[in-house]
Amino acid sequence: MKLVTPLIRKGGVSTALVMPNLKPTISNTDQALAYKAELQALAPEVQFLMTLYLNPDLTPAEIEKAAKAGVVGVKSYPRGVTTNSEGGIEDYRIYYPVFEAMQKHNMILNLHGEIPSDPDNDICVLNAEERFLSHLKQLHTDFPTLRIVLEHATTKAAVEAVKSLGDTVGCTITVHHLQLIVDDWAGQCHHFCKPVAKYPHDRAALRQVIKDGHPRFFLGTDSAPHPRHLKENASSCAGVFTGSHVLPYLATILESFGALDRLQSFACENGRRFYQLGERSATAGQVTLQRTEFTVPEELEYVDDEGAERAIVPFMAGKKLTWSFA
Amino acid sequence: MKLVTPLIRKGGVSTALVMPNLKPTISNTDQALAYKAELQALAPEVQFLMTLYLNPDLTPAEIEKAAKAGVVGVKSYPRGVTTNSEGGIEDYRIYYPVFEAMQKHNMILNLHGEIPSDPDNDICVLNAEERFLSHLKQLHTDFPTLRIVLEHATTKAAVEAVKSLGDTVGCTITVHHLQLIVDDWAGQCHHFCKPVAKYPHDRAALRQVIKDGHPRFFLGTDSAPHPRHLKENASSCAGVFTGSHVLPYLATILESFGALDRLQSFACENGRRFYQLGERSATAGQVTLQRTEFTVPEELEYVDDEGAERAIVPFMAGKKLTWSFA
Numbered sequence: 001m002k003l004v005t006p007l008i009r010k011g012g013v014s015t016a017l018v019m020p021n022l023k024p025t026i027s028n029t030d031q032a033l034a035y036k037a038e039l040q041a042l043a044p045e046v047q048f049l050m051t052l053y054l055n056p057d058l059t060p061a062e063i064e065k066a067a068k069a070g071v072v073g074v075k076s077y078p079r080g081v082t083t084n085s086e087g088g089i090e091d092y093r094i095y096y097p098v099f100e101a102m103q104k105h106n107m108i109l110n111l112h113g114e115i116p117s118d119p120d121n122d123i124c125v126l127n128a129e130e131r132f133l134s135h136l137k138q139l140h141t142d143f144p145t146l147r148i149v150l151e152h153a154t155t156k157a158a159v160e161a162v163k164s165l166g167d168t169v170g171c172t173i174t175v176h177h178l179q180l181i182v183d184d185w186a187g188q189c190h191h192f193c194k195p196v197a198k199y200p201h202d203r204a205a206l207r208q209v210i211k212d213g214h215p216r217f218f219l220g221t222d223s224a225p226h227p228r229h230l231k232e233n234a235s236s237c238a239g240v241f242t243g244s245h246v247l248p249y250l251a252t253i254l255e256s257f258g259a260l261d262r263l264q265s266f267a268c269e270n271g272r273r274f275y276q277l278g279e280r281s282a283t284a285g286q287v288t289l290q291r292t293e294f295t296v297p298e299e300l301e302y303v304d305d306e307g308a309e310r311a312i313v314p315f316m317a318g319k320k321l322t323w324s325f326a
Numbered sequence: 327m328k329l330v331t332p333l334i335r336k337g338g339v340s341t342a343l344v345m346p347n348l349k350p351t352i353s354n355t356d357q358a359l360a361y362k363a364e365l366q367a368l369a370p371e372v373q374f375l376m377t378l379y380l381n382p383d384l385t386p387a388e389i390e391k392a393a394k395a396g397v398v399g400v401k402s403y404p405r406g407v408t409t410n411s412e413g414g415i416e417d418y419r420i421y422y423p424v425f426e427a428m429q430k431h432n433m434i435l436n437l438h439g440e441i442p443s444d445p446d447n448d449i450c451v452l453n454a455e456e457r458f459l460s461h462l463k464q465l466h467t468d469f470p471t472l473r474i475v476l477e478h479a480t481t482k483a484a485v486e487a488v489k490s491l492g493d494t495v496g497c498t499i500t501v502h503h504l505q506l507i508v509d510d511w512a513g514q515c516h517h518f519c520k521p522v523a524k525y526p527h528d529r530a531a532l533r534q535v536i537k538d539g540h541p542r543f544f545l546g547t548d549s550a551p552h553p554r555h556l557k558e559n560a561s562s563c564a565g566v567f568t569g570s571h572v573l574p575y576l577a578t579i580l581e582s583f584g585a586l587d588r589l590q591s592f593a594c595e596n597g598r599r600f601y602q603l604g605e606r607s608a609t610a611g612q613v614t615l616q617r618t619e620f621t622v623p624e625e626l627e628y629v630d631d632e633g634a635e636r637a638i639v640p641f642m643a644g645k646k647l648t649w650s651f652a
Contacts, residue, residue, distance in 0.1 A: 117509050119526035124509050126452070126525065183443050183450050186511070187518040187562035196512055199452065200445035232558055234639070236513035313560070 003302040003312070004225045004243055005042035012247030012325065014285030015047040015277065017110070017220065020075050021084040025053035029066040045285075049275070051075045051110060056094065060101035067105035072275065073149075074102060075110040078132070083194070083224065083238055092135060096142070103146040108275070111136060113150045113158065114195055125196045126182075130157040140165050147274070152177065152222040154195045156205035162216065163209070170274040172220025173206050173266075175249045176240040176315055178257075189236040190313050193224065210266050211259045218271035221246055227310040228299065242315045245296060249315060251289050251323035287325060294324035329628040329638070330551045330569055331368035338573030338651065340611030341373040341603065343436070343546065346401050347409055351379035355392040371611075375601070377401045377436055382420065386427035393431035398601065399475075400428060401436040407454070408438060408520040409550065409564055418461060425465070429472040434601070437462065439476045439484065440521055451522045452508075456483040466491050473600070478503065478548045480521045482531035488542065489535070496600040498546025499532050501575045502566040502641055504583075515562040516639050519550065536592050537585045544597035547572055553636040554625065568641045571622060575641060577615050577649035613651060620650035 008016055018039065020026035026035055032050040039048050051073040052058065052066055058074070066074075076092075092099075102109060113136060114128035123131055136150055150162055150171045162171040180197035191197070209217050223246070224239025231237055242249055250267055254260050272280065298318050299311035334342055344365065346352035352361055358376040365374050377399040378384065378392055384400070392400075402418075418425075428435060439462060440454035449457055462476055476488055476497045488497040506523035517523070535543050549572070550565025557563055568575055576593055580586050598606060624644045625637035 119507060119509075119529070122526045122530075124507055124526055125512050126508055181445060181450055182452055183445075185513075186451050186522055187515060187564055188560065189513060189515060189562070190560055192513040199450055200448045203445070204448075232560060234514065234516055234558060236515070238513055 001038070002042065003300065004223075004241075005039055005046075007244040007300075008043055008046050011243050011245055012287045012289075013221075013243075014045070015049065015272070017049045017073065017275075018051060019222075020051045020053035021077060023084050025055065025084065026051070027053050027055050027057060028062055029069050029071060032066065032071050033069060047277075049073070053077070054095060054098070058095075058098050060097050063098055063101035063107065064105055067102075067107050071107070073108035073110045074098070075112065075151075077112045078114055078116055080116050092139060099139070099143050099146055103143050106147075106276075108147045108149060109139070109143075110149050110151055111139075113153070125194070126198065129153070129155050129195050129198075133157060133161040136161060136169070137165065140169050144168065149220075149274070151220055152195060153206065154198050155202045159205045159209050159217075163214065167216070170216045170218065170271075172218060172222075172271075173210065174220060174222045174240075175242045175246060175253065178203070178206055178210075178250075178253050179316075180240075189231045189233070190315075190317070191240060192231075192236050192238055193222070193240045194238040207257045207259065210254070210262050211257070213262055213265060215265075215270050216274065217266070218269075218274065219246075219250065219267045220271070225312045227304070228313050229310065231313065240315050241312050244300060244314050245294075245321070247287060247289060248294055248321045248323045248325065252321040255322065289323045290326040291322060292324045294321045295319070296321060327364070328368060329626065330549075330567075331365055331372075333570040333626075334369055334372050337569050337571050338613045338615075339547075339569075340371070341375065341598070343375045343399065343601075344377060345548075346377045346379035347403060351381065352377070353379050353381050353383060354388055355395050355397060358392065358397050359395060373603075375399070379403070380421060380424070384421075384424050386423050389424055389427035389433065390431055393428075393433050397433070399434035399436045400424070401438065401477075403438045404440055404442055404458070406442050407440045418465060422468070425469050425472055429469050432473075432602075434473045434475060435465070435469075436475050436477055437465075439479070451520070452524065455479070455481050455521050455524075459483060459487040462487060462495070463491065466495050470494065475546075475600070477546055478521060479532065480524050481528045485531045485535045485543075489540065493542070496542045496544065496596075498544060498548075498597075499536065500546060500548045500566070501568045501572060501579065504529070504532055504536075504576075504579050505642075506566075515557045515559070516641075516643070517566065518557075518562050518564055519548070519566045520564040533583045533585065536580070536588050537583070539588055539591060541591075541596050542600065543592070544595075544600065545572075545576065545593045546597070551638045553630070554639050555636065557639065566641050567626075567638050570626060570640050571620075571647070573613060573615060574620055574647045574649045574651065578647040581648065615649045616652040617648060618650045620647045621645070622647060 049072040054076040113132040115132050147168045152174050153171050185191040223243035225241045226237035296316045301311045304310045375398045380402040439458040441458050473494045478500050479497050511517040549569035551567045552563035622642045627637045630636045
């Protein structure tokens, strides 16, 4: 936290939706506010939007409290699917009173859209997102005015599902899923994340919906800082770290498939509109990029809480980007 | 080589088909015979069947020489697909005179059945094998009496293709592909191999064809010994090492899906018949397994040629097997 929080602004980002899958999870308003204060102290210039971890102890009363305290969303993790998701959901129906309260208080439901792997039913990391989409559709049908965000979509099926739904359903796409396919994480632990990157045709669909300028698709980095020794390991932590250079990555990658003109709407406007954050002032948090080659650092060094020298390997470490900050 | 060659017999194996993808590749008869002599010195009791690396310098005359010298096969690697395959094939038609000679001299064509990834055509490690199958069918059509082995099949599509073809087409299945699915190599470098393990329904097809006792499917371990430091790495070497405990693994895994009764035909008989090796004598190379729990070693230590202490992590390291050698 101490390393990466100050990097948010350096990456060009002024508004961050903070995920609640910590140990322990951020499960109620008080925890979210305490966490927000810690983050805010490390990066006073960033707007932190807080979320709660969807869990059986959440009540409609707690939702009302959270909404009044400015917590913007509740994040749902299917059980066991990603980092610290052991306490996640198995069935959404028990949460319907919570969703009812969220809809009433204008909170957002953020979905990690995968179902747990189940080999007996042919469910694995490759089709876990596609198999989740029926849940997304059902939730939207049952709570038509609840704003829902399908987070870090990775498949053509997800793109098509979101497009087919109403204006209360948005979708984030990460920087790295615009770049990676399955081949890139086969034996390459620094590209391993959840959801995993999929087929070339899936990546093509993610790229195309941005090229099309669809207003309900926007940047969500899902930037996860795991130290090198927990990545280059027999059992690698899931996550790609893009937080330190979000906008140079994004400009470079968007330009590579002819979508540089969508940079501002995808990264800065569509998300703000969906989150009802209001117009940004012309200068607040503004950054300028220039077409100057920039080499991503090989690693970001830090000293951990036990005093050990550690490093995070950022996405595309040692690779050249075609855009950098002016 | 010095570490793993003596382990072949310890794993319960008395006949090994030796792959030619070394650095440099085993490209002609003389190299194959020299390599065989090295292996034979390390494991005098093992029958080594040698292969050549399919390459543009192979001639029908060299094929005749190889066949007369007892080389049994020629292995084809698509360019860039797996370890040391940079020199592999791009188009089979230039090899038709070589295949003609192989057919005449009763040699076997061993196929690494994947085409190179090509994102522009939606080809990636997940569909590279399925997209190869048209080549297998074409080769079988054009050389109907040439014996062809599709090596280390990983997909339902491959199983169905081989079943649909004639008696001159066989297929190997590894120990580890009977156990692993894509989830198992997502972030777990010791399970990363080429071809990658696929969907649960693919694994189910591999298991079912063994349960069915199909006579043209047999064990081929594709056992690849990469040291730990080259596996637990930003860019992991592809391969799973099963050589040290082949039969205990296989008995344990076959039993897990109700196919223990196929152990002998799958591991010992179908392959010998396809390779025309003749009946094994009742006792030569015979091993006996017993249902006694056995824990796979965490690692196999060795000192490399530069004097460094290294280790290979065997498949299912530290896990319990239900079968061991008597």
